[in-house]
Amino acid sequence: MLPILQADLLKVKLKWFWLLVFLGPFGVIALQVVNYSVRYDWIMQQHPDEWGSLIQFVNMFVCPALLLGMTILASQIASIEHSQTSWKQLLALPVKRRDVFVSKFLVTAMMIGISSILLFIGTIALGVGLGFGWDFPILAILENSFYPFFAGLPVLALQLWMSIVAKNQAGPLAIGIFGAVFSTYAYEAPDWLIWKWPLMFPGKDPLLFVGLGLLVGLLIITVGVLDFKRRDIA
Template identity: 55%
Template structure:
């Protein structure tokens, strides 16, 4: 049943700007780094021991804020389809559980951002080759650099999906999401329990894999809390 709900949700996205945003995010990151290396090529490449690692480090700087902004906007847009059409009551009146509806919305957002991360992998490699770094690129590192922040950010995604679904006025969920994205830029020296720090994958005590594992675990917990709340709530 949840698969049918997910397919229906994805069909609703065909005429929306959501897919444009999915493509715009990674393109914006790579485009800015193309400009960065174009203007400072000699400096960045000259002082780098490994040019591919230098490229990944520069790309990684832009991923967290872009990702968190994308999470807030996509969660709001996917939930607002029902809010704008006053369709929540009609949707929940169908022979489908609220758990399936909520989970489908969450999975929909995950799938959209997985596509964006995949595009970032491809575009990062293309940029490196265009910058004459050679074809011996570290594929595994490029994949980790693109996907790890998303897995670490799953608690934030679960939170944003819950807020966007349960609040008809999207101003507050978007404000929280935008504030969280900006706050993440300044959380690098904050404690490791801050979920807005996790997409940065930076810590004196933990490896990036730790943020991925804890992100998956806490993301699941917040998702379950959101489902429980949605089951009890009177959504209008």
């Protein structure tokens, strides 16, 4: 597994993946910079809880940005092999197909995890910059930054699976973009829809969706590995 991980990390190092990792959280925070610049007085009057309102505003854009990032990164990491027509050469090496699939998932998940870290840092930096002080609710910011990532792991696993088995990336990208757009209107959708899980619902325990995300994400990875083992990837 380690040599495959190193090879995948080298491949993404030579691409523009890391720019996307940075752009996701930067875009979410930049939107709030604009929001507070335009409506600062009104927000302060309507939302006396400074840090709580900031976390809430940031959260509005976390889910679609996260799902869109998962879609693009999964497609791009699979496209490296598709574009170079190197699946057959890669799978002809003395490596397990399981390790190839899991390695690409781990690399993609790592990049999304780094985006979550940047979102955490950016939220604190924005709040301090707005004059909210250093007495910030670190646990609430951590939850807002990382819970959507863990709850969204099934979407990441599904997007990677589709991207690997489909040589034409139009289908996986269309499904992923639709899911990201759908998530912004998913508050009233059934709880079993995985595109809804990264949302942080008022009045609902987010740990439930985090647990479901980890469990179902592992299940989809397992099914994806089984399918990848028997499939002839061109």
